[in-house]
Every structure is written in structure tokens, then in C-alpha cells.
Amino acid sequence: MVKTTQPDTVYVTYIATTPKRCWTALTQSKLTSQFFFGRTVESSWQKGSPWILRKPDGGADVRGVVLESDPPNTLVLSWNIDWLDPKPPECLVTYLIEPVGNEIVRLTMTETHPTPVSEHLLEGGRRGWPMILSGLKSLLETGQGLAIPTPSPPEEPTK
């Protein structure tokens, strides 16, 4: 069960896209790498399965478990940053994707800390998340990586 603690942070952005495309952008590395500070993701995105957020150098940044998964509307992830010393307590990140009109979605991201964390750590989130969400919006609305097919690698010279 997901704890019903009040979230510490609630961010909302309206995106001219479909819930399905928004879900895809959050769950596929090809797209996350374009708005999530170059990070990639790994998971089957099914309830109970592990998930990993990797830094551009391949190192694990965040690890956790998929606590709820209802594509393309709800994704709840536990969030552990193991490499920080001291390791901060686990937090929860939820994405709620709601259609609000013809090809417009309201994406709500919440961060909940069941155990209080330092102001410094919260500040990091307050800086990062708006950039991530704004980047996601512009990626989906300008269509890069979606409307434009991914370029295939150059062909081998035939000679």
C-alpha cells in the first residue's frame, strides 16, 4: 500500500499531447535521455518490479520499486538515492497523467517524504523537477523524438 502522507512537493504541467505519449516519454530511455538530465530508465513498469534511473555514464542514480502502475495514467515509484552519503530515507514519486481536453494532459508529479529529509535535499528537487517537467513539455510539444523518427545509424560503406 502506498502511504497516504501528504506530499511535500506537487508540480503540475499541462502538455499538448496524449496520455499514452506522456507515459511513453516517462518510461522509455530514448525519451527520458532528452529531458531528464540525460538519464535513462530501466524497468518493466509493472507493479512490484524494480526500476533504475541511470546517469549518462551508466551509473545508477536512483533505484526503487514500481509501487503502482496503471498505464497510461498512474505511476508510483519508490525512490532511493544510494550513492549519497549519508543515504537519504526512501521517498515516493508519483506521476498522474489526466486527459483534460482534446490532446491535452495534466501531468501531476508529487514527491512525498514519509521520513523528513534535509532542506538541502528538498532544495535539489525544487531545482531539478521544474526543469525536467518543462523539458518534458517542450519535448512532447515540439515533437522531437516522437514525430521525427529516430535516425538510423549510417549504413556501412558498400565498397
Place this chain on the structure above:
Amino acid sequence: MDTVFKALSGATRRQLLDRLHSSNGLSLGELCAEMGMTRQAVAKHLTLLEAANLVVVRRRGREKLHYLNPVPITEIADRWIGKYERHKVRVLADLKRGLEERSDG
């Protein structure tokens, strides 16, 4: 975007955002207590902030809790500031803040 600028143009509304920046997820009552304004006046300002998506409301039982949502401001910054420039602007903003805090103390 117009609604964001309009919402930010009021000093009281900026003060409400400052309040939520220092303590997120406050109820109308908690916000009124510090603003020295009537509930109706504060509620009216909050409605404008909500319409601009600068404040997001979550329900807790009968109460409405108000959360600061800076994403529309970042979206405006993204329009005129490139990704890499933004980092430089942030460094400058940090420097300005650091120097000003120092001169305060």
C-alpha cells in the same frame, strides 16, 4: 502565459508564493493568519494563482492545501533562455544571492 504574468504582477500574490516557498502545502486559514487579510481577499488571490497554475490545490479531508508550482515560470524561462545558458544564469543568480546575504549579515 498571460495569466502567469498577470498573477505575478500583484505584490500580495507574490507574497503568497513566498509564503508557500518557505512552507509548502498550507491551508487557507494558515495563509490568512500571516497575511493580515480577510479570508475572502486571500481566497480571491489564490484563485488567480490557481488559474495561472502557479498554485496547485490538494484536498485533505475538508481542507484544501496549497502548493507552490514553479513549473510555469520555468516554462517561460525555457522560452527565452537556452538550456545551457540557464546554467550560467543560475550561477549568476546564486552569486548575487550569496553576495546579498553576506552584506545583510
